[in-house]
Ligand SMILES: Nc1ncnc2c1ncn2[C@@H]1O[C@H](COP(=O)(O)OP(=O)(O)O)[C@@H](O)[C@H]1O
Protein backbone atom coordinates (compact mmCIF):
# COMPACT_ATOMS: atom_id res chain seq x y z
CA UNK A 1 0.00 0.00 0.00
CA UNK A 2 1.27 3.47 -0.85
CA UNK A 3 -0.04 6.68 0.66
CA UNK A 4 0.89 10.17 -0.47
CA UNK A 5 0.42 12.50 2.51
CA UNK A 6 0.09 16.25 2.20
CA UNK A 7 0.23 18.44 5.29
CA UNK A 8 -1.27 21.91 4.88
CA UNK A 9 0.06 25.10 6.42
CA UNK A 10 -1.97 24.62 9.59
CA UNK A 11 -0.27 21.23 10.14
CA UNK A 12 3.24 22.70 10.03
CA UNK A 13 2.56 26.05 11.68
CA UNK A 14 5.04 25.52 14.53
CA UNK A 15 7.31 22.96 16.22
CA UNK A 16 4.39 21.40 18.10
CA UNK A 17 2.62 20.73 14.77
CA UNK A 18 5.85 19.24 13.32
CA UNK A 19 5.83 16.71 16.17
CA UNK A 20 2.24 15.76 15.38
CA UNK A 21 3.21 15.23 11.75
CA UNK A 22 6.09 12.97 12.81
CA UNK A 23 3.75 10.88 14.98
CA UNK A 24 1.34 10.51 12.06
CA UNK A 25 4.10 9.48 9.63
CA UNK A 26 5.69 7.07 12.10
CA UNK A 27 2.36 5.42 12.91
CA UNK A 28 1.96 4.07 9.38
CA UNK A 29 4.83 2.75 7.20
CA UNK A 30 2.69 3.23 4.07
CA UNK A 31 3.05 7.00 4.50
CA UNK A 32 6.28 7.21 2.54
CA UNK A 33 5.99 10.40 0.50
CA UNK A 34 5.27 13.59 2.38
CA UNK A 35 4.29 16.93 0.83
CA UNK A 36 4.33 20.04 3.02
CA UNK A 37 3.04 23.59 2.70
CA UNK A 38 4.65 26.65 4.26
CA UNK A 39 3.91 27.25 7.96
CA UNK A 40 0.36 28.58 8.26
CA UNK A 41 -1.46 30.51 10.97
CA UNK A 42 -0.86 29.50 14.60
CA UNK A 43 -3.80 31.60 15.77
CA UNK A 44 -6.60 33.27 13.79
CA UNK A 45 -4.76 36.61 14.09
CA UNK A 46 -1.44 35.20 12.86
CA UNK A 47 -0.04 35.54 9.31
CA UNK A 48 0.70 32.65 6.95
CA UNK A 49 4.36 32.53 6.00
CA UNK A 50 3.35 32.67 2.32
CA UNK A 51 1.45 35.92 2.97
CA UNK A 52 4.56 37.36 4.63
CA UNK A 53 6.62 36.37 1.59
CA UNK A 54 4.15 38.14 -0.73
CA UNK A 55 4.46 41.17 1.55
CA UNK A 56 8.24 40.95 1.38
CA UNK A 57 8.03 40.89 -2.41
CA UNK A 58 5.73 43.93 -2.42
CA UNK A 59 8.34 45.85 -0.36
CA UNK A 60 11.00 44.78 -2.86
CA UNK A 61 8.89 45.87 -5.85
CA UNK A 62 8.17 49.32 -4.39
CA UNK A 63 11.74 49.75 -3.07
CA UNK A 64 10.57 50.00 0.54
CA UNK A 65 12.80 48.74 3.34
CA UNK A 66 11.82 45.09 3.84
CA UNK A 67 13.99 44.36 6.87
CA UNK A 68 11.09 44.27 9.36
CA UNK A 69 9.10 41.75 7.32
CA UNK A 70 12.24 39.71 6.77
CA UNK A 71 12.90 39.65 10.51
CA UNK A 72 9.46 38.17 11.19
CA UNK A 73 9.99 35.50 8.52
CA UNK A 74 13.45 34.66 9.84
CA UNK A 75 12.23 34.39 13.42
CA UNK A 76 9.42 32.02 12.46
CA UNK A 77 11.67 29.61 10.61
CA UNK A 78 14.52 29.75 13.10
CA UNK A 79 12.03 29.39 15.96
CA UNK A 80 10.89 26.03 14.56
CA UNK A 81 14.46 24.95 13.87
CA UNK A 82 15.64 25.83 17.37
CA UNK A 83 12.74 24.20 19.18
CA UNK A 84 13.20 20.98 17.22
CA UNK A 85 16.99 21.04 17.64
CA UNK A 86 17.64 20.76 13.89
CA UNK A 87 21.26 20.96 12.76
CA UNK A 88 20.93 22.43 9.25
CA UNK A 89 22.21 25.94 8.70
CA UNK A 90 18.79 27.53 8.16
CA UNK A 91 20.08 30.96 9.22
CA UNK A 92 22.65 30.78 6.42
CA UNK A 93 19.95 29.77 3.89
CA UNK A 94 17.67 32.58 5.00
CA UNK A 95 20.32 35.29 5.00
CA UNK A 96 21.57 34.24 1.55
CA UNK A 97 17.96 34.43 0.34
CA UNK A 98 17.52 37.96 1.72
CA UNK A 99 20.84 39.12 0.32
CA UNK A 100 19.75 37.87 -3.10
CA UNK A 101 16.18 39.24 -2.92
CA UNK A 102 16.52 41.72 -5.77
CA UNK A 103 17.73 39.03 -8.15
CA UNK A 104 14.59 36.91 -7.65
CA UNK A 105 11.16 36.99 -9.24
CA UNK A 106 7.97 36.94 -7.16
CA UNK A 107 7.28 33.23 -7.74
CA UNK A 108 10.66 32.21 -6.41
CA UNK A 109 10.33 34.44 -3.34
CA UNK A 110 6.89 33.17 -2.34
CA UNK A 111 7.86 29.53 -2.92
CA UNK A 112 10.54 29.64 -0.21
CA UNK A 113 8.09 28.98 2.63
CA UNK A 114 7.46 25.45 1.37
CA UNK A 115 11.17 24.99 0.50
CA UNK A 116 12.41 25.83 4.02
CA UNK A 117 9.60 23.91 5.64
CA UNK A 118 10.28 20.77 3.59
CA UNK A 119 13.99 20.95 4.36
CA UNK A 120 13.32 21.14 8.08
CA UNK A 121 10.65 18.42 7.95
CA UNK A 122 13.01 16.13 6.01
CA UNK A 123 15.68 16.45 8.71
CA UNK A 124 13.12 16.03 11.47
CA UNK A 125 11.70 12.82 9.97
CA UNK A 126 15.11 11.53 8.84
CA UNK A 127 13.84 11.40 5.22
CA UNK A 128 15.65 12.75 2.14
CA UNK A 129 14.55 16.14 0.80
CA UNK A 130 13.54 16.26 -2.87
CA UNK A 131 13.17 19.73 -4.38
CA UNK A 132 9.97 20.34 -6.37
CA UNK A 133 12.03 22.60 -8.63
CA UNK A 134 13.77 19.50 -10.01
CA UNK A 135 10.58 17.49 -10.46
CA UNK A 136 7.36 19.44 -11.10
CA UNK A 137 7.60 20.73 -14.68
CA UNK A 138 5.40 23.57 -15.92
CA UNK A 139 4.68 24.33 -19.56
CA UNK A 140 5.02 27.95 -20.58
CA UNK A 141 1.21 28.34 -20.40
CA UNK A 142 1.41 27.39 -16.67
CA UNK A 143 -0.16 23.96 -17.16
CA UNK A 144 1.74 20.90 -15.93
CA UNK A 145 3.97 18.97 -18.30
CA UNK A 146 2.86 15.56 -17.05
CA UNK A 147 5.24 13.58 -19.22
CA UNK A 148 8.36 15.36 -17.98
CA UNK A 149 7.08 15.45 -14.37
CA UNK A 150 6.35 11.73 -14.43
CA UNK A 151 9.82 10.86 -15.73
CA UNK A 152 11.51 12.98 -13.06
CA UNK A 153 9.32 11.76 -10.24
CA UNK A 154 9.75 8.12 -11.16
CA UNK A 155 13.52 8.60 -11.13
CA UNK A 156 13.27 10.03 -7.60
CA UNK A 157 11.05 7.14 -6.48
CA UNK A 158 13.59 4.67 -7.83
CA UNK A 159 16.27 6.48 -5.85
CA UNK A 160 14.41 6.96 -2.54
CA UNK A 161 11.93 4.89 -0.61
CA UNK A 162 10.79 7.93 1.35
CA UNK A 163 11.08 11.65 0.87
CA UNK A 164 9.75 15.05 1.88
CA UNK A 165 8.64 17.28 -0.96
CA UNK A 166 7.67 20.98 -0.91
CA UNK A 167 4.20 21.76 -2.31
CA UNK A 168 3.01 24.80 -4.26
CA UNK A 169 5.84 25.18 -6.81
CA UNK A 170 7.84 23.65 -9.62
CA UNK A 171 9.83 25.09 -12.51
CA UNK A 172 9.50 25.95 -16.18
CA UNK A 173 11.68 24.53 -18.95
CA UNK A 174 14.03 27.50 -18.60
CA UNK A 175 14.62 26.64 -14.93
CA UNK A 176 12.57 29.47 -13.47
CA UNK A 177 10.42 28.76 -10.39
CA UNK A 178 6.70 28.83 -11.00
CA UNK A 179 3.99 28.61 -8.33
CA UNK A 180 0.43 27.31 -8.51
CA UNK A 181 -2.42 29.58 -7.49
CA UNK A 182 -2.88 30.05 -3.73
CA UNK A 183 -3.56 26.86 -1.83
CA UNK A 184 -1.85 24.92 -4.62
CA UNK A 185 0.07 22.58 -2.31
CA UNK A 186 -3.01 20.37 -2.64
CA UNK A 187 -2.36 20.14 -6.38
CA UNK A 188 1.25 19.06 -5.79
CA UNK A 189 0.03 16.22 -3.57
CA UNK A 190 -2.54 15.18 -6.17
CA UNK A 191 0.08 15.12 -8.94
CA UNK A 192 2.38 12.94 -6.82
CA UNK A 193 -0.51 10.59 -6.01
CA UNK A 194 -1.34 10.29 -9.72
CA UNK A 195 2.21 9.63 -10.92
CA UNK A 196 3.00 7.25 -8.05
CA UNK A 197 -0.34 5.51 -8.55
CA UNK A 198 -0.94 5.83 -4.81
CA UNK A 199 -3.65 3.83 -3.09
CA UNK A 200 -4.80 6.94 -1.29
CA UNK A 201 -4.03 10.64 -1.23
CA UNK A 202 -4.17 11.82 2.39
CA UNK A 203 -4.70 15.53 2.84
CA UNK A 204 -4.06 16.57 6.46
CA UNK A 205 -5.47 19.87 7.70
CA UNK A 206 -7.00 21.47 10.82
CA UNK A 207 -10.58 20.22 10.49
CA UNK A 208 -11.80 16.64 10.80
CA UNK A 209 -12.77 16.41 7.16
CA UNK A 210 -15.00 18.28 4.85
CA UNK A 211 -17.81 19.94 6.76
CA UNK A 212 -21.32 20.53 5.48
CA UNK A 213 -20.70 24.31 5.66
CA UNK A 214 -17.90 26.72 6.42
CA UNK A 215 -17.27 26.43 10.19
CA UNK A 216 -16.61 30.15 10.41
CA UNK A 217 -20.23 30.76 9.37
CA UNK A 218 -22.21 27.83 10.77
CA UNK A 219 -21.62 26.74 14.35
CA UNK A 220 -20.19 23.19 14.42
CA UNK A 221 -21.43 21.96 11.06
CA UNK A 222 -21.66 18.19 10.58
CA UNK A 223 -18.77 16.35 8.99
CA UNK A 224 -19.22 14.74 5.60
CA UNK A 225 -17.94 11.17 5.78
CA UNK A 226 -18.17 10.42 2.03
CA UNK A 227 -18.41 12.75 -0.93
CA UNK A 228 -17.99 12.26 -4.69
CA UNK A 229 -15.37 14.06 -6.77
CA UNK A 230 -18.06 16.04 -8.59
CA UNK A 231 -19.76 17.19 -5.39
CA UNK A 232 -16.40 18.17 -3.97
CA UNK A 233 -15.46 20.07 -7.11
CA UNK A 234 -18.67 22.13 -6.85
CA UNK A 235 -18.08 22.89 -3.17
CA UNK A 236 -14.39 23.68 -3.42
CA UNK A 237 -14.94 25.85 -6.51
CA UNK A 238 -17.52 27.80 -4.53
CA UNK A 239 -15.16 28.54 -1.67
CA UNK A 240 -14.97 25.50 0.64
CA UNK A 241 -11.26 26.12 1.00
CA UNK A 242 -10.20 22.79 2.51
CA UNK A 243 -9.01 21.50 -0.85
CA UNK A 244 -7.90 23.44 -3.92
CA UNK A 245 -10.53 23.05 -6.63
CA UNK A 246 -7.92 21.91 -9.18
CA UNK A 247 -6.57 19.14 -6.92
CA UNK A 248 -9.38 16.80 -7.89
CA UNK A 249 -8.42 16.18 -11.51
CA UNK A 250 -5.12 14.26 -11.13
CA UNK A 251 -6.58 11.86 -8.56
CA UNK A 252 -9.95 11.47 -10.26
CA UNK A 253 -8.17 10.40 -13.46
CA UNK A 254 -6.84 7.33 -11.64
CA UNK A 255 -9.75 6.93 -9.26
CA UNK A 256 -7.47 7.46 -6.24
CA UNK A 257 -9.49 8.28 -3.12
CA UNK A 258 -8.68 11.51 -1.28
CA UNK A 259 -8.86 11.23 2.48
CA UNK A 260 -9.15 14.54 4.37
CA UNK A 261 -7.83 14.17 7.92
CA UNK A 262 -7.18 16.35 10.95
CA UNK A 263 -3.56 16.60 12.16
CA UNK A 264 -4.84 17.71 15.58
CA UNK A 265 -7.27 14.74 15.86
CA UNK A 266 -5.78 11.93 13.78
CA UNK A 267 -8.16 9.42 15.35
CA UNK A 268 -11.19 11.08 13.66
CA UNK A 269 -12.51 9.27 10.57
CA UNK A 270 -12.27 12.29 8.23
CA UNK A 271 -13.83 12.54 4.77
CA UNK A 272 -13.39 10.10 1.89
CA UNK A 273 -13.68 11.55 -1.60
CA UNK A 274 -14.32 8.97 -4.32
CA UNK A 275 -16.07 8.55 -7.64
CA UNK A 276 -19.01 6.79 -6.05
CA UNK A 277 -20.23 7.39 -2.56
CA UNK A 278 -20.35 4.12 -0.59
CA UNK A 279 -23.04 5.08 1.92
CA UNK A 280 -26.25 6.98 1.35
CA UNK A 281 -26.31 10.31 3.18
CA UNK A 282 -28.97 10.89 5.82
CA UNK A 283 -29.44 14.45 4.54
CA UNK A 284 -30.92 15.55 1.22
CA UNK A 285 -27.84 17.71 0.55
CA UNK A 286 -24.12 17.02 0.84
CA UNK A 287 -22.93 20.52 1.62
CA UNK A 288 -23.18 24.28 1.18
CA UNK A 289 -20.47 26.67 0.04
CA UNK A 290 -20.39 30.26 -1.07
CA UNK A 291 -18.22 33.13 -2.17
CA UNK A 292 -18.51 36.90 -2.16
CA UNK A 293 -17.02 39.39 -4.60
CA UNK A 294 -19.25 39.06 -7.65
CA UNK A 295 -20.76 41.69 -9.90
CA UNK A 296 -23.66 41.41 -12.34
CA UNK A 297 -24.26 43.12 -15.64
CA UNK A 298 -27.88 43.26 -16.80
CA UNK A 299 -28.55 43.88 -20.49
CA UNK A 300 -32.05 44.55 -21.89
CA UNK A 301 -32.97 45.12 -25.52
CA UNK A 302 -36.44 45.17 -27.03
CA UNK A 303 -36.92 42.14 -29.30
CA UNK A 304 -33.56 40.68 -28.29
CA UNK A 305 -35.06 37.22 -28.68
CA UNK A 306 -35.36 37.70 -32.43
CA UNK A 307 -31.92 39.29 -32.89
CA UNK A 308 -29.63 36.37 -33.64
CA UNK A 309 -26.17 36.57 -32.03
CA UNK A 310 -26.86 39.46 -29.62
CA UNK A 311 -25.77 37.60 -26.50
CA UNK A 312 -22.70 36.24 -28.27
CA UNK A 313 -21.63 39.79 -29.17
CA UNK A 314 -21.88 40.90 -25.53
CA UNK A 315 -19.90 37.85 -24.43
CA UNK A 316 -17.24 38.46 -27.02
CA UNK A 317 -16.70 41.98 -25.65
CA UNK A 318 -16.23 40.42 -22.22
CA UNK A 319 -13.82 37.91 -23.74
CA UNK A 320 -11.76 40.81 -25.14
CA UNK A 321 -11.18 41.84 -21.53
CA UNK A 322 -10.34 38.29 -20.44
CA UNK A 323 -13.36 38.05 -18.16
CA UNK A 324 -14.50 34.58 -17.20
CA UNK A 325 -18.22 34.20 -16.69
CA UNK A 326 -19.87 32.44 -13.74
CA UNK A 327 -23.54 32.45 -14.73
CA UNK A 328 -25.87 33.87 -17.38
CA UNK A 329 -29.49 33.79 -16.23
CA UNK A 330 -31.70 35.01 -19.06
CA UNK A 331 -35.19 36.24 -19.90
CA UNK A 332 -36.78 36.71 -23.31
CA UNK A 333 -35.31 40.11 -24.09
CA UNK A 334 -32.72 40.38 -21.36
CA UNK A 335 -29.94 38.49 -19.69
CA UNK A 336 -27.56 39.02 -16.79
CA UNK A 337 -23.91 38.11 -16.74
CA UNK A 338 -22.43 37.30 -13.33
CA UNK A 339 -18.65 37.57 -13.02
CA UNK A 340 -15.97 38.02 -10.41
CA UNK A 341 -15.41 41.61 -9.32
CA UNK A 342 -11.64 41.18 -9.41
CA UNK A 343 -11.80 40.29 -13.13
CA UNK A 344 -13.42 43.63 -14.02
CA UNK A 345 -12.28 46.01 -11.31
CA UNK A 346 -10.36 48.23 -13.74
CA UNK A 347 -12.34 47.61 -16.91
CA UNK A 348 -16.05 47.40 -16.03
CA UNK A 349 -16.98 50.92 -17.18
CA UNK A 350 -14.99 50.54 -20.37
CA UNK A 351 -16.88 47.27 -21.03
CA UNK A 352 -20.24 48.93 -20.37
CA UNK A 353 -19.48 51.82 -22.69
CA UNK A 354 -18.40 49.43 -25.45
CA UNK A 355 -21.62 47.44 -25.08
CA UNK A 356 -23.64 50.65 -25.23
CA UNK A 357 -21.74 52.00 -28.20
CA UNK A 358 -21.51 48.83 -30.28
CA UNK A 359 -24.74 46.98 -29.41
CA UNK A 360 -27.17 49.79 -28.55
CA UNK A 361 -29.08 48.03 -25.74
CA UNK A 362 -32.14 49.77 -24.22
CA UNK A 363 -30.81 49.28 -20.71
CA UNK A 364 -27.60 48.21 -19.03
CA UNK A 365 -27.36 47.93 -15.24
CA UNK A 366 -24.42 47.01 -13.06
CA UNK A 367 -24.81 45.65 -9.54
CA UNK A 368 -21.89 44.88 -7.28
CA UNK A 369 -21.60 43.33 -3.81
CA UNK A 370 -23.09 40.01 -4.84
CA UNK A 371 -22.44 36.63 -3.22
CA UNK A 372 -23.12 33.23 -4.70
CA UNK A 373 -24.16 30.25 -2.59
CA UNK A 374 -24.23 26.69 -3.89
CA UNK A 375 -26.25 23.94 -2.27
CA UNK A 376 -24.77 20.68 -3.49
CA UNK A 377 -25.72 17.02 -3.31
CA UNK A 378 -26.20 13.99 -5.54
CA UNK A 379 -29.39 13.13 -3.67
CA UNK A 380 -30.97 16.43 -4.71
CA UNK A 381 -31.87 15.12 -8.16
CA UNK A 382 -34.13 12.43 -6.71
CA UNK A 383 -35.62 14.55 -3.89
CA UNK A 384 -38.58 16.59 -5.21
CA UNK A 385 -39.23 20.08 -3.87
CA UNK A 386 -35.64 20.94 -3.03
CA UNK A 387 -35.68 24.32 -4.79
CA UNK A 388 -38.97 25.21 -3.09
CA UNK A 389 -37.55 24.42 0.35
CA UNK A 390 -34.44 26.48 -0.40
CA UNK A 391 -36.40 29.55 -1.51
CA UNK A 392 -38.81 29.30 1.41
CA UNK A 393 -35.89 29.12 3.84
CA UNK A 394 -34.38 32.29 2.36
CA UNK A 395 -37.79 33.98 2.21
CA UNK A 396 -38.31 33.37 5.93
CA UNK A 397 -35.18 35.44 6.56
CA UNK A 398 -36.38 38.17 4.18
CA UNK A 399 -33.49 37.54 1.83
CA UNK A 400 -34.16 38.42 -1.77
CA UNK A 401 -32.73 36.09 -4.37
CA UNK A 402 -31.13 37.92 -7.27
CA UNK A 403 -30.45 34.89 -9.45
CA UNK A 404 -31.05 31.14 -9.49
CA UNK A 405 -29.12 28.55 -11.47
CA UNK A 406 -29.34 24.79 -11.42
CA UNK A 407 -26.72 22.66 -13.15
CA UNK A 408 -27.89 20.10 -15.69
CA UNK A 409 -26.87 17.13 -13.50
CA UNK A 410 -29.09 18.60 -10.79
CA UNK A 411 -26.44 18.25 -8.11
CA UNK A 412 -26.16 21.97 -7.49
CA UNK A 413 -28.56 24.88 -7.00
CA UNK A 414 -26.77 28.22 -6.93
CA UNK A 415 -28.41 31.42 -5.75
CA UNK A 416 -27.11 34.98 -5.79
CA UNK A 417 -27.82 37.22 -2.81
CA UNK A 418 -26.57 40.62 -1.70
CA UNK A 419 -23.34 40.23 0.25
CA UNK A 420 -24.73 41.64 3.55
CA UNK A 421 -27.21 38.71 3.47
CA UNK A 422 -24.55 36.09 2.70
CA UNK A 423 -23.93 34.54 6.12
CA UNK A 424 -27.61 34.61 7.14
CA UNK A 425 -28.47 32.86 3.87
CA UNK A 426 -25.88 30.09 4.43
CA UNK A 427 -27.19 29.53 7.97
CA UNK A 428 -30.82 29.48 6.76
CA UNK A 429 -30.04 26.84 4.11
CA UNK A 430 -28.11 24.75 6.63
CA UNK A 431 -30.97 24.93 9.12
CA UNK A 432 -33.49 23.90 6.47
CA UNK A 433 -31.64 20.87 5.13
CA UNK A 434 -29.60 19.76 8.12
CA UNK A 435 -30.83 21.06 11.50
CA UNK A 436 -34.49 20.47 10.58
CA UNK A 437 -33.72 16.93 9.37
CA UNK A 438 -31.89 16.26 12.66
CA UNK A 439 -34.90 17.44 14.65
CA UNK A 440 -37.18 15.20 12.61
CA UNK A 441 -34.81 12.30 13.31
N1 LIG B 1 -16.90 23.14 4.13
C1 LIG B 1 -15.77 23.24 4.84
N2 LIG B 1 -15.30 22.20 5.54
C2 LIG B 1 -14.18 22.28 6.28
N3 LIG B 1 -13.42 23.40 6.35
C3 LIG B 1 -13.82 24.48 5.65
C4 LIG B 1 -15.01 24.46 4.87
N4 LIG B 1 -15.14 25.68 4.27
C5 LIG B 1 -14.09 26.41 4.67
N5 LIG B 1 -13.28 25.71 5.50
C6 LIG B 1 -12.03 26.19 6.11
O1 LIG B 1 -10.91 25.52 5.48
C7 LIG B 1 -9.86 25.46 6.44
C8 LIG B 1 -8.83 24.41 5.99
O2 LIG B 1 -8.22 24.79 4.79
P1 LIG B 1 -6.80 25.54 4.76
O3 LIG B 1 -6.88 26.80 5.60
O4 LIG B 1 -6.36 25.69 3.36
O5 LIG B 1 -5.93 24.49 5.57
P2 LIG B 1 -4.43 24.04 5.43
O6 LIG B 1 -3.60 25.17 5.97
O7 LIG B 1 -4.38 22.83 6.30
O8 LIG B 1 -4.15 23.73 3.99
C9 LIG B 1 -10.57 25.15 7.73
O9 LIG B 1 -9.84 25.57 8.86
C10 LIG B 1 -11.91 25.89 7.59
O10 LIG B 1 -11.91 27.11 8.29
Ligand SMILES: N[C@@H](CC(=O)OP(=O)(O)O)C(=O)O
Pocket residue numbers: 007008009010037038040048050051113167168181182183184185186
Ligand atom coordinates in the same frame (compact mmCIF):
# COMPACT_ATOMS: atom_id res chain seq x y z
N1 LIG C 1 1.48 28.11 1.08
C1 LIG C 1 0.68 28.27 -0.11
C2 LIG C 1 0.22 26.94 -0.69
C3 LIG C 1 -0.71 26.09 0.14
O1 LIG C 1 -1.22 25.08 -0.33
O2 LIG C 1 -0.95 26.48 1.40
P1 LIG C 1 -2.02 25.78 2.44
O3 LIG C 1 -1.76 24.31 2.48
O4 LIG C 1 -1.75 26.44 3.77
O5 LIG C 1 -3.43 26.07 1.95
C4 LIG C 1 -0.45 29.25 0.14
O6 LIG C 1 -0.56 29.78 1.23
O7 LIG C 1 -1.18 29.54 -0.77
